[in-house]
Amino acid sequence: MYARARLTIAGGVSSDARRAAGTPLFVDHARGAELWDVDGNRIVDYVLGQGPNLLGHAAPVVAEAVSAQVTRGVAYAAQHALEHVVAERLCAMVPGAELVRFNTVGSEAVHAALRLARGYTGRRKVVKFEGHYHGWFDTVLYSVHPPLDAAGAAARPATVPGSAGLTPGAGDELVVLPFNDLEAVRTYVTAHADEVAAVICEPLLCNSGVISPLPGFLAGLREVCTETGALLIFDEIITGFRLAAGGAQEFFGVTPDLAAFGKAMAGGMQVSALAGRAEFMAAIADGRVAHAGTFNSQPVAMAAAAAVLEVLDEKRDQIYPPLHATGRSLMDGIRAAAEKHGVPVLVTGPGALFQVYVTESPEVNDYRAFASTDRAAMQRLHELLLDRGIYTVPRGLWFLSTEHTAAHVEETLTAVDSAFAELSR
Ligand code: PMP
Numbered sequence: 001m002y003a004r005a006r007l008t009i010a011g012g013v014s015s016d017a018r019r020a021a022g023t024p025l026f027v028d029h030a031r032g033a034e035l036w037d038v039d040g041n042r043i044v045d046y047v048l049g050q051g052p053n054l055l056g057h058a059a060p061v062v063a064e065a066v067s068a069q070v071t072r073g074v075a076y077a078a079q080h081a082l083e084h085v086v087a088e089r090l091c092a093m094v095p096g097a098e099l100v101r102f103n104t105v106g107s108e109a110v111h112a113a114l115r116l117a118r119g120y121t122g123r124r125k126v127v128k129f130e131g132h133y134h135g136w137f138d139t140v141l142y143s144v145h146p147p148l149d150a151a152g153a154a155a156r157p158a159t160v161p162g163s164a165g166l167t168p169g170a171g172d173e174l175v176v177l178p179f180n181d182l183e184a185v186r187t188y189v190t191a192h193a194d195e196v197a198a199v200i201c202e203p204l205l206c207n208s209g210v211i212s213p214l215p216g217f218l219a220g221l222r223e224v225c226t227e228t229g230a231l232l233i234f235d236e237i238i239t240g241f242r243l244a245a246g247g248a249q250e251f252f253g254v255t256p257d258l259a260a261f262g263k264a265m266a267g268g269m270q271v272s273a274l275a276g277r278a279e280f281m282a283a284i285a286d287g288r289v290a291h292a293g294t295f296n297s298q299p300v301a302m303a304a305a306a307a308v309l310e311v312l313d314e315k316r317d318q319i320y321p322p323l324h325a326t327g328r329s330l331m332d333g334i335r336a337a338a339e340k341h342g343v344p345v346l347v348t349g350p351g352a353l354f355q356v357y358v359t360e361s362p363e364v365n366d367y368r369a370f371a372s373t374d375r376a377a378m379q380r381l382h383e384l385l386l387d388r389g390i391y392t393v394p395r396g397l398w399f400l401s402t403e404h405t406a407a408h409v410e411e412t413l414t415a416v417d418s419a420f421a422e423l424s425r
Pocket of ligand 1: 110133262
């Protein structure tokens, strides 16, 4: 299949994120926390479509909602009730959401947030952080994985092109600062208060390791933005509806001005949302800032979002504590297995998602832990796990779903033990 795919698909894959060494995984079907490859192998899935399938693959509530809507029409380019049903739910769940606009994928919602921040403030510069990923559009594709200097510490250039072919100058108004360094942000933003439109971050860094904000960091960003009039944007594409029903802003208790949601909000269907304070969203409402998209609030995807958000909202107490607890029992088991086999491993994260680094500097919980990982060992671990029926994001990220059971944990830890035994050989 791979040979055939390469004849017509560049690289034989549909996203570089799926280009692992060897043969990519070809899926036949998926259900709950499991998927089956085209050779009939059953695999426990901790990738979940890179996060979206929080309720598991082919969740019955999603399947039913989608099937029902398909027969009522899949695209209208007109308004329909599911839009405001989803918007009302989202605004009730997310602390900083007063008004919403929908798009299709995460990159678009982030782009809409940046456009709005610039349009509203009349300023141009955007502050982002090293290692933070905000989608693959030119305006934010900078310094996703910071380069290392000889000592293994990350160099800190203002901008690092993330991709050949990037629009010349796309990053000129992007200022890349070190994550968790509040003083650096305060100093820069205060000195350029009339130029900085927005500060954007992953409130929990998930794309270069899973790295928590230091206590006071997010609150400090909030303060600096309020003082200077820059808008604080949380990119909640991963954290939204995964850390808590109200996303990272509920989890960490800090409310941004704007936030972008995607992934987990529609059970694997494509919906993203820009949600924020009415004062700022008014610039879209009155047409000062353009917002478009053929598939915005596509009814089938919105039917899925309505069904998923209803479950996450109404069953939050039955969903989030066990989701984190299942993840934490895996994290503990992985640490124990690593110690048993003498593999240098660092495991970080809240549980609902977590990161396994193979690194010799296991005490460092910042992006350097990710930057100093043994990439070859990480790739090998990914492959050893897949050989044993466990699918993880190659860079060491694990996503949990409500469908992962104690039996999955046990099965997974047996595979982990065997993989570490092999890795330590
Ligand atoms: N922001 C974050 C934090 C992400 O993790 C991603 C995707 N991994 C995006 C934005 C982009 O979302 P999409 O791939 O749906 O465009």
